[in-house]
Amino acid sequence: MSVVELAQPELVWDIQAELGEGPVWDAERKAVWFVDIKGRKLHRYTPANGETVSWDTPDQTGFALPADDASLVCGVRGGLHRFEPETGVFTLIQPVEEDRPQNRLNDGFVAPDGSLWFGSMDDSEEVQTGALYRWFQGELTRHDDGYGVTNGPCLSPDGRTLYHHDTLAKTVLAFDHADGVLSNRRVFAVTEDGYADGPSMDSDGVLHVGLFNGWGVAKFSPQGERIGKIEVPVQTVTKAAFGGEDLRDLYMTTAWLGNADKRGEQPTLGGLYRVRVETPGLPQNKIRL
Template sequence: MNKVVTSEPVSVWDLHAPLGEGPVWVERDQALWFVDIKSHKIHRYDPANGDRKSWDAPAQVSFVLPIESGGFAVGLKTGVARFDERDGSFTPIATPEPDKPNNRLNDATVDPHGRLWFGSMDDGEEAITGAVYRLGDAGDCVATTPLVAITNGPAVSPDGKTLYHVDTLGSIIHACDINAAGMLTNPREFVRIPYGQGFPDGCVVDSEGCVWVGLYNGWAVHRYSPAGELLEDVKFPVSAITKIAFGGADLKTVFATTANKHVTPDGKDQEPQAGDLFQFQVSVPGQPGHLIRIGV
């Protein structure tokens, strides 16, 4: 495959977020939505006019994904809630881990069937207590993967048949088949990030089925073929790239969230843009986004 990145990443919002995460392009209002987990913030960025808006969340907030009937599903520390951007309200939907007070929710995605997939993790980033869940028809949460300390991804292939999820501390991107019942089968290792290249964070899949992953402490984003071959290594001026999203009318504008919670006072001169929202262009579009239709 030919290289698809056509411009270098540039900062478009100097947020200096401790932990920017979860970017998603929302087609119905042609804007990028994302969160800052540690600042308890939900953000919206309109690239057409540069408009920026922010909302306070009642706790750490890890993802924001659109619901078909309106509003958003968000991942809070203890569970999934419905967020109404019109009045800033939060209404609980599901609490997957009431017995794990030291866990919080993390990354998420929506598959072509309108199902929400999301992960949990140890908030201290050490204990092996996190798993990937699927929100069920009745708002129940179905655990679908073995436990790890930090889950990331998940992401789904264009045909909706493969789910990728990340064991960040293990430096592994896993792949699984999604069966007709919405359960994961045939688990396998997709890619292992070599030591010293950073830790795999959030991942997404483009329209060619290639997997993009942000590298925490890796100064880059990687693009892998469906066979797991490294195709591109996109360099950033900051070390912690948490996740990307494809946006714009043609889905060829890539937005990337980053973090600065790891930057020491001595390191600020080395990466002054850490925690900003970045943007670059590609020649191969991402997938159109899906709306949550099940369990909400």
């Protein structure tokens, strides 16, 4: 039986992002970064004082993840960019999919070894031209292909299982992972009550999956069993990520994309939400540049 969390999510920034995505906790700055892909914005929220800051991005940007030199690496359409918060400057460091101009980059994840994993997708969401990549020490490798909309990936706490989503199919995939190599691709779970959007992992190995049009975050055991749901008062949760000093604050991005007609009854669509959870997440890794 599915268990619903008792804690109530709170709206912390009513930013009304068209396609909010990719929340990530920056432990040094004690802040949450996230993007509005369609709005072409990068946002930062500091919970201690409520400070909010935003930057324009060069193009649609699927993620912004911390690097080991205090910059961020951003998945901008056409390539990876280094972003320097102090100057607001984006610099291209790795072209991606120059042969697939109809694509854009979507979700991303940093592994413990400092490698960056990320996906691409057809911007129109009509053809399956999305792929899964790993970028490490300047080398870009395509590990899987044929996705409509990619989301993730993320790793199990022991690093032996990588999860990645085929969102249009509402499917969570799992791969065996060892030293940056994937094998044994298989279906891990299906989200019948919404589209499987961005995933995050807690310290017990429970996968937290944002449900686009599913009103919350689904929770799956390491065996793929649906064991709970965090209810959210808007219908499009794009991703949830653990943050705060104890990694028990779960930050959730949302979107009004595809639901503009619902904004009257759900005026906080696109807002950044937070909820306290019992089990902490895993520390955020940094990209090794």
